[in-house]
Amino acid sequence: MTEQSHRPRTGAVVVFYHPDAACVERVNRLASVMHCVVIDNTPAMPSGRPLVLSSEIEYLPNGENVGIARALNQGVEALLRRGAESAILFDQDSEPPSELLTELPSLIAAANASGDRVALIGPAYEDKRLGGVAPFVRFRPWKLERIAPEGSELIDVDFLITSGSCINLKYWSTIGPMDDALFIDFVDLEWCVRAKRAGFRVLGAPWIRLAHELGSEPVRVLGRIYPMHSPLRHYYLFRNAIALIRRPYLPFSWKSTELMKLPIRIVIYSLFPSERMKHLKMAIRGLSDGWRGKLGPLA
Incomplete structure (x- = not known):
């Protein structure tokens, strides 16, 4: 791997909506590792002071709920202004392991160095309430193909959930932003479909796990x-x-x-x-x- 593959310029986007103290603690820990943009969709939240956020965090309050899609777009654009090459997206309750923060951006950088057209790489997510680690998914007529998140090789999939996924910003303008008209739900799926239609790959990293509660x-x-x-x-x-x-x-x-x-x-x-x-x-x-x-x- 090249030096650029080891040290890609990356950042995190976290979307807040009525965050509690645990959410603030998580994002402050994240900001100690990489540049972090927090987009706050909590209504009537004029500043970051009541949240006791780290001074390292780029805090952008909307003052209203503008939806997950627009908030993610705002965060990605903020990272692009800083020259980031990749963006890891998080819900406010996601607790990423350290290997997710280092390996996913390095995989994106390695794909760029080799000429592989990769739009997105994400982990397998684990929700113990729903039975453990969720499979990756490919679309098939009338029934989804579920792929066990096993092994040490990247897996071509048809979509990934937003939280924990790492976007290759090299292709952001080609694919286009998230569809903010959807507001919430299926935002990640619709973006992945557009990415794949444009000839880019969406990949799951089965050895990386993200604890994430769905609903x-x-x-x-x-x-x-x-x-x-x-x-x-x-x-x-x-x-x-x-x-x-x-x-x-x-x-x-x-x-x-x-x-x-x-x-x-x-x-x-x-x-x-x-x-x-x-x-x-x-x-x-x-x-x-x-x-x-x-x-x-x-x-």
Whole structure:
């Protein structure tokens, strides 16, 4: 590996939304390792002083929730202004291991040095509530191909979750920013689809693990565990699924699996959580808005 591969210019983007003290402690530790940009989507948060953030952190408060996509775009643009070559993206509750912070940027730099067109590399994520380490995924008609995160070789995948993933900023302008009209949910998937359509690779690093909790407390239905979200998140989930199904550049293989999942999700999210009717109403509203192409934040 070249010296550049060992010492790439990289930074982290962390999105805050009503962070607690543990979130602040995590981002302060992260800032001691690399330059860190915090985008705060917490409403009415005018400055970083109440958070007791490290002076090393570049803190950008929005004063409102502008969505995960726009916040990530803001953080990436801040790193680009500093000349970064790669950006590691995090949710506020992610606790990255040290090897993630060093190896992912080095893998991106090595790909650039060899001419390999890699857009994104990410770890396998582990949510103990959902049964441990999640498999990597490739789209196949009517059913996802799940790939066990094993071995020491990078794995070509069709998408990675945002948190813990390392973006190759060399190709950021070619692929384009995250779609902020989606606001939240499927933002990572839509970006990965565009990256792959443009001829870039999306790779999973199975030997690197990130502890990450997906949603709130999950529910078990017929032996399977499903992540649970708030009624508002379910609105965005159903809305964006329909909106993306209607877009011609999303692959049929993904659309077919989503069409299979939608009725199952409606049943689960309307029968098992508390406030069942609220979940159902928000899901139906999301389906309607997605069909009509009504995107952005829910007014």
